[in-house]
Amino acid sequence: MTRILVVDDDPVQLRLTAEVADRAGFRALTATGGAEALRILKSDPAIGAVILDLVMPELDGMAVMEAMAREGISVPVIIQTASASLETVVTAMRQGAADYFVKPVPPERLIMSLRNALRLETLEAAVRAEQARRSGTFSLAHMITEAPAMARVATLSQKAAKSNIPVLIEGETGVGKELVARVIQGAGERSGKPFVIVNCGALPANLVDSTLFGHKKGAFTGAVCDQPGKFAEANGGTIFLDEVGDLPPETQVKLLRVLQEGEIEPVGASRPERVNVRIISATNRRLLNLTKAGEFREDLYYRLNVFPIYVPPLRERREDIAALVDHFIARFAAETGKRVTGIEEGALDLLRRYDWPGNIRQLENTVYRAVVLTEGAHLETADFPQVVAQLGGREAALMSLDAVPVPAAPVHVDHAPARRRQAEETAPAQDRFLDENGEVATLAAIERELIAFAIAHHDGRMARVARVLGIGRSTLYRKLHEYGLTDGIDSDAA
Numbered sequence: 001m002t003r004i005l006v007v008d009d010d011p012v013q014l015r016l017t018a019e020v021a022d023r024a025g026f027r028a029l030t031a032t033g034g035a036e037a038l039r040i041l042k043s044d045p046a047i048g049a050v051i052l053d054l055v056m057p058e059l060d061g062m063a064v065m066e067a068m069a070r071e072g073i074s075v076p077v078i079i080q081t082a083s084a085s086l087e088t089v090v091t092a093m094r095q096g097a098a099d100y101f102v103k104p105v106p107p108e109r110l111i112m113s114l115r116n117a118l119r120l121e122t123l124e125a126a127v128r129a130e131q132a133r134r135s136g137t138f139s140l141a142h143m144i145t146e147a148p149a150m151a152r153v154a155t156l157s158q159k160a161a162k163s164n165i166p167v168l169i170e171g172e173t174g175v176g177k178e179l180v181a182r183v184i185q186g187a188g189e190r191s192g193k194p195f196v197i198v199n200c201g202a203l204p205a206n207l208v209d210s211t212l213f214g215h216k217k218g219a220f221t222g223a224v225c226d227q228p229g230k231f232a233e234a235n236g237g238t239i240f241l242d243e244v245g246d247l248p249p250e251t252q253v254k255l256l257r258v259l260q261e262g263e264i265e266p267v268g269a270s271r272p273e274r275v276n277v278r279i280i281s282a283t284n285r286r287l288l289n290l291t292k293a294g295e296f297r298e299d300l301y302y303r304l305n306v307f308p309i310y311v312p313p314l315r316e317r318r319e320d321i322a323a324l325v326d327h328f329i330a331r332f333a334a335e336t337g338k339r340v341t342g343i344e345e346g347a348l349d350l351l352r353r354y355d356w357p358g359n360i361r362q363l364e365n366t367v368y369r370a371v372v373l374t375e376g377a378h379l380e381t382a383d384f385p386q387v388v389a390q391l392g393g394r395e396a397a398l399m400s401l402d403a404v405p406v407p408a409a410p411v412h413v414d415h416a417p418a419r420r421r422q423a424e425e426t427a428p429a430q431d432r433f434l435d436e437n438g439e440v441a442t443l444a445a446i447e448r449e450l451i452a453f454a455i456a457h458h459d460g461r462m463a464r465v466a467r468v469l470g471i472g473r474s475t476l477y478r479k480l481h482e483y484g485l486t487d488g489i490d491s492d493a494a
């Protein structure tokens, strides 16, 4: 819910305006003076707009706007005043006010003005983010990171920006790893310097080395002139090695050398060349597992993984969905020239419930498609048919589970109603890891479920159950007691 700040020295007017805003779905904070308003604005970066009274004792509305400009607080301001002079209107608008009203303001006009101001601000923020991305000055302020699960990412990326140590960013596909890398570059001393992206998984095998390190004329057929590689291109700045786990073994050795010596060896060169490049790598597979499986050099792993950052998937930061959707609507409406101005609460709720296996990139594409196809000014549930279809299937499965009376006492799973078992078998794997509140279940809960399943699957033959679960029989029996699964189980049923 977007927070707005209402500032008025008249307590009755203050309460009335705040109520109008609350009724329209905003959360109104209030201040009775300019100093208090500035204090709130400085401490709460999530405030989306301010409704400001011009005439107040001590710090008046104009002074508040001037202070906001000085402090770099770019929240849109809607001015209200009891008596208007043309001069004050002009001054306030010059100072950057988004709109101006003489009291009493009809509620619907005030709300429309608030919505317009917020939409414009979202669009301006998207434009600022794009400009910062292009100029290498991207920062945390350009990224949506309101969810508590992103707090650690924010802190770590700011810390990483202060040094030049290699960073490894891990996270599922589309979670924003590249953006985090851009924040690390944009907030540090290499801000504004080159930021070169290499998708290691997409390089043709025979061109990996020359793409990364460059080549000399005559190094191979077709090498008609010296060609600098990505490392040379990134000199003075940052190289972002996406899908670093896909690098072939020979290239891994060369990368290790860059990390150890700060030198690259272009293909066909007689001696190495020094480079000054910060290395940020990323992967959506666990690099440690690749290392354990012998697919990735261990020495290189430790060199790359000096400062690890894990970016959580979107389903663990659903609080960001509303802001991301607003951001994408503003951007795509502007890009496609469609007059889409928002999303209905029911549709937003649908998007919040979906698990987004493709994360933010999938959400971005989904909103794009909806903006292009919609006929209305507000996106509705019907504009997200794929999400409806997928959620519908899952929720129907859960409802059929609910319809089955679940026995109060733990039972032998063999005796559980057949429909329940069938639903368990068809539920998508990731749903099994969520509890009834949609939260990730505890290890104990999953272990209990797995043991019950194994007992049912092997018809209660406990020796076999212990064997397939990879634990001893005494451990199995201890766990049965711990989880209250002993009812109906004959300890001799081996």
Ligand SMILES: Nc1ncnc2c1ncn2[C@@H]1O[C@H](COP(=O)(O)OP(=O)(O)OP(=O)(O)O)[C@@H](O)[C@H]1O
Residues within 6 Å of the ligand: 142, 143, 144, 145, 171, 172, 173, 174, 175, 176, 177, 178, 179, 180, 242, 284, 324, 327, 360, 361, 364
């Ligand atoms: N916090 C965010 N705020 C706004 N846009 C975001 C955010 N995170 C990601 N995006 C957008 O989502 C898309 C995917 O992000 P990005 O490319 O950084 O993900 P990634 O994890 O590097 O993906 P991949 O694993 O496929 O390389 C991009 O278009 C990016 O601009």
